[in-house]
Amino acid sequence: MGIVRKTQSVQIVxxxxxxxxxxxxxxxxxxxxxxxxxxxxIYRILDKLEDDGVLHSFMGKDGVKRYAKCQNCxxxxxxxNHPHFQCTICGKINCLQVNVSLPDIxxxxxxxxxxxxxxxxxxxx
Ligand SMILES: [Zn+2]
Ligand SMILES: [Zn+2]
Ligand SMILES: [Zn+2]
Numbered sequence: 097m098g099i100v101r102k103t104q105s106v107q108i109v110x111x112x113x114x115x116x117x118x119x120x121x122x123x124x125x126x127x128x129x130x131x132x133x134x135x136x137x138i139y140r141i142l143d144k145l146e147d148d149g150v151l152h153s154f155m156g157k158d159g160v161k162r163y164a165k166c167q168n169c170x171x172x173x174x175x176x177n178h179p180h181f182q183c184t185i186c187g188k189i190n191c192l193q194v195n196v197s198l199p200d201i202x203x204x205x206x207x208x209x210x211x212x213x214x215x216x217x218x219x220x221x
Contacts, residue, residue, distance in 0.1 A: 105133050109141045113151065119164035119180065119189040121156070152176040154210055156189060164191050179211035185220035 112125060122142055126135050133141075142163055145151040149169035153161050162180075169175055179196050182189045196211050 105137055106141055106145070108132055109138065109145070110150075113163070113165050117190070119154075119162040119191065121160045121162045123160065125163075147171070149174060154180055154212070156180075156182060157212060157214065162189060164189075167193075177209070179213050181213045181215065181217070183217035183220055184214050185216055188217060190217070 108129060109125065112120060112128060122139060125138050125142070129138060142151065142153075146153055146163070149166055149171050151163045152166050152169065152174055153163050156162055164180075166174065166176055176191070177196070178194060179192045180189055181192050192213070198206060198209060
C-alpha cells in the first residue's frame with residue numbers, strides 16, 4: 097500500500113459518497129477502498145466526518161451502521177431528523193427529505209430518534 101496523505105484519504109472517502117446518492121455502510125467502504133486505505137483509517141475518517149457535520153450515521157434493520165451525506169449540518173449540530181428508507185428489493189437505503197414529527201411523550205425527554213421505513217423504491221416499483 098502506498099503512502100496516502102491524510103487530506104487525500106478524506107477525499108477518497110468523500111468521493112465514495114459523491115458517487116453514491118445512497119447510504120453506505122462502513123463495511124462496504126472498507127471492501128471498496130481496500131486497495132487504497134486500511135480499515136482503521138476509514139473508521140477514523142468516518143468518525144471525524146460525522147463530528148464535522150459532513151456525514152450522519154444510523155443503524156439499518158440488520159444492525160449495520162451506515163453513513164450518508166448531511167444537508168445543513170455543522171460541527172456543533174446535526175439536524176438529520178429525517179427518516180431512512182430501505183428498499184426490500186434492491187437493498188438501497190436513502191435519506192428521505194421529509195419531516196416526521198414526534199408526538200409528545202409524557203415523562204420522557206427525547207434526545208434523538210430514528211425512523212426507519214422499508215418498502216419498494218421508485219426503481220423497483
Ligand atoms: Zn448531519
Ligand atoms: Zn429498490
Ligand atoms: Zn439520512
